Amino acid sequence: GQQLNQSPQSMFIQEGEDVSMNCTSSSIFNTWLWYKQDPGEGPVLLIALYKAGELTSNGRLTAQFGITRKDSFLNISASIPSDVGIYFCAGTRSYNTDKLIFGTGTRLQVFP
Amino acid sequence: DAGVIQSPRHEVTEMGQEVTLRCKPISGHNSLFWYRQTMMRGLELLIYFNNNVPIDDSGMPEDRFSAKMPNASFSTLKIQPSEPRDSAVYFCASSPGLRISNTGELFFGEGSRLTVL
Numbered sequence: 267g268q269q270l271n272q273s274p275q276s277m278f279i280q281e282g283e284d285v286s287m288n289c290t291s292s293s294i295f296n297t298w299l300w301y302k303q304d305p306g307e308g309p310v311l312l313i314a315l316y317k318a319g320e321l322t323s324n325g326r327l328t329a330q331f332g333i334t335r336k337d338s339f340l341n342i343s344a345s346i347p348s349d350v351g352i353y354f355c356a357g358t359r360s361y362n363t364d365k366l367i368f369g370t371g372t373r374l375q376v377f378p
Numbered sequence: 379d380a381g382v383i384q385s386p387r388h389e390v391t392e393m394g395q396e397v398t399l400r401c402k403p404i405s406g407h408n409s410l411f412w413y414r415q416t417m418m419r420g421l422e423l424l425i426y427f428n429n430n431v432p433i434d435d436s437g438m439p440e441d442r443f444s445a446k447m448p449n450a451s452f453s454t455l456k457i458q459p460s461e462p463r464d465s466a467v468y469f470c471a472s473s474p475g476l477r478i479s480n481t482g483e484l485f486f487g488e489g490s491r492l493t494v495l
Binding site for chain 2 (some may be wrong): 299306307308309310311314354364365366367368369370371
């Protein structure tokens, strides 16, 4: 079953607003990744994090790997209509595995 | 460059029929993954291969599901017999290496939407 809990489940915001979403787990994860899924397509990687405390940016996106290794957040600044989609956190429990576990997803809707 | 290619994109079948989903990973990628996505359960890892060898199939729901990777450029996911609860979007993904912490990225196909009536 799912081991990563995302919040909020959905967000409805106006264009230009900042967005913040997070992902938590009761277990330690060694990597955290954030993916975005557009309707009718597969998820696409946005940001990957490999060290506790790591803060990484990709354009208007910023993500952090929590110090406890049990959480991560993703921020989107100055949202635009094409930010619409489902955002998933994902992670691996071990360094010796490709087994990527996905979170429950945050559905983002941006209104002009 | 071609990404991960899945077929069919959509399939509608009747309960009890055999379903075969196909995947061509990105050339040069060593790992291949099959995921299932539903509203209720989200994205679930069914099975993954490394260098054509199944590494972890603990996510395969039951014996009705089977997956093969006969060579580096092709994989199939088969459901026999299919049931309505198998209706979902099935994604294939590939990655360049064994460890996510080294490679950092799964490349997903566009998915195969299966409806079992």
